[in-house]
Amino acid sequence: MKIWIDMLTPKQVLFFEPVIKALKERGDEIVVTSRHYREAELMIRKRQIKAEFVGAHGGKNLVSKLSASLDRTEKLTELFKDDLPDAVVSFSSPEAGRVAFGLGIINVCVSDSPHATAVSRLTIPLADCLLSPWIIPDKAWTQFGIDRNKIQQYKAIDPYVWLSRRDLKNNSNSALNIDHDKPTIVLRLEESHASYMLNSEYTQEFALIKRVVEEFRNHNIIILCRYSEQIDLVLQKFKGRVIVPTDLVDGVKVLQEAKLFIGLGGTMTAEAALVGTPSISFFSGSFFVERYLISKGLLTKPRDIDGVIRVSRNFLRDDKLKKQMRIKAGRIRSGMEDPVDTIIKRLDILMREKLNQQLVRK
Structure with a gap:
């Protein structure tokens, strides 16, 4: 064919x-x-x-x-x-x-x-x-x-396709230049150019980034942008306080390295949850994959920015959580x-x- x-x-x-x-x-x-x-x-x-x-x-x-x-x-x-x-x-x-x-x-x-x-x-x-x-x-x-x-x-769940072909037991560091003595928080920005997000503005995104930067000063904060426009705006507002990769990164390695993931979209949020990284969804809507991951205890969805900060603090304080989440995620992947x-x-x-x-x- x-x-x-x-x-x-x-x-x-x-x-x-x-x-x-x-x-x-x-x-x-x-x-x-x-x-x-x-x-x-x-x-x-x-x-x-x-x-x-x-x-x-x-x-x-x-x-x-x-x-x-x-x-x-x-x-x-x-x-x-x-x-x-x-x-x-x-x-x-x-x-x-x-x-x-x-x-x-x-x-x-x-x-x-x-x-x-x-x-x-x-x-x-x-x-x-x-x-x-x-x-x-x-x-x-x-x-x-x-x-x-x-x-x-x-x-x-779709990320299973590539995750099942990776060695998730290999925790090699990403190529990003970060301080490995500090915990890492990863934020993935929203798909603001998608047709279902056309009424979205960056106000909420930047309000969230601002709070995360203020609350977690002693952490590596990685912002994964989708568009050149997002990269420029984040660097303009937060340069020196966050890490903004301008080239494509190995998402799986970055997620394995992170102690916390906060997603404003869909795919990487599902990917983080299936990897077993403690994950928060701050997507403005709702979708089936997100609801499934929440029901399985792999994802949390606070109502507002204050809720995101509160859950983030709890996740970051719990040194056993990431190991527990990885075990749970592994069990769920094994049934796919x-x-x-x-x-x-x-x-x-x-x-x-x-x-x-x-x-x-x-």
């Missing part, structure tokens, strides 16, 4: 990398596309994945988002119109979904984010198959127009399955169904 994989974010690169490897090992032809987007480009180059960058992220403005998506759709059409892949696999890529629908390509969609309603409305109804974590009920997806029989669940196998099996089924349909028409 010729398989097209469209990867738009760092999470998607880490998630699809073993899919690409497995498909190549069995002899499938793989074409990888992405877009010009800071963290995605850095991750693809770091992982040494051969990819064609088509189009760009549209930023935060609605008009620029629409224009960028239309431009990317047209460029992807030109790229594939004379040599169609058999199937495309994406993590709810609107452009890949539209091109697949228009050109008759099998469309396999992976998603754990029904809370991303704009993207879901554009992609889920067009999918030939939707693969999703088992903790997300079918009704969360059927509201977007997909038939229930097109949904297949896998028993895993590899979504890579599920994706490949579903691709094979869809391809056989398409070939059978073609034979019937003849």
Whole structure:
């Protein structure tokens, strides 16, 4: 088979990398596309994945988002119109979904984010198959127009894909220049350019950073930004008081080194919880993966900044907590399955169904 994989974010690169490897090992032809987007480009180059960058992220403005998506759709059409892949696999890529629908390509969609309603409305109804974590009920997806029989669940949280391929017992230090005699706090900023965060402002983020800096002066405070704009603003306001990596870091190593993680997004919060780092979510909304991790005792979600500071103090005071959380996280990971196998099996089924349909028409 010729398989097209469209990867738009760092999470998607880490998630699809073993899919690409497995498909190549069995002899499938793989074409990888992405877009010009800071963290995605850095991750693809770091992982040494051969990819064609088509189009760009549209930023935060609605008009620029629409224009960028239309431009990317047209460029992807030109790229594939004379040599169609058999199937495309994406993590709810609107452009890949539209091109697949228009050109008759099998469309396999992976998603754990029904809370991303704009993207879901554009992609889920067009999918030939939707693969999703088992903790997300079918009704969360059927509201977007997909038939229930097109949904297949896998028993895993998405970061399990790359965490299961890492030696989490190896606690080697990250490459960051920090004082290893001090406890480390990691903050991951929100995805403020995402469609479901367009009304978000940086006010809350910076109020949280300010409090953390004031309360925990004798700690390493690492701020992981998503965009160049965030890096510039954080350095402008907190330079000398926080550590702001300008290059991509090994997230797993940083999380293993941290005594506390505070997340304003989704993926790295789930990753930190599954690693077993004491973790706090300060995401402004709510989503299924977050609620699952809270129910398992791997994640805490205070109501406000005062609550974040109070829980942080408690976590940092407890020297036994991190070991306990790692043991608990390990038990939960041991009950998960590899979504890579599920994706490949579903691709094979869809391809056989398409070939059978073609034979019937003849």
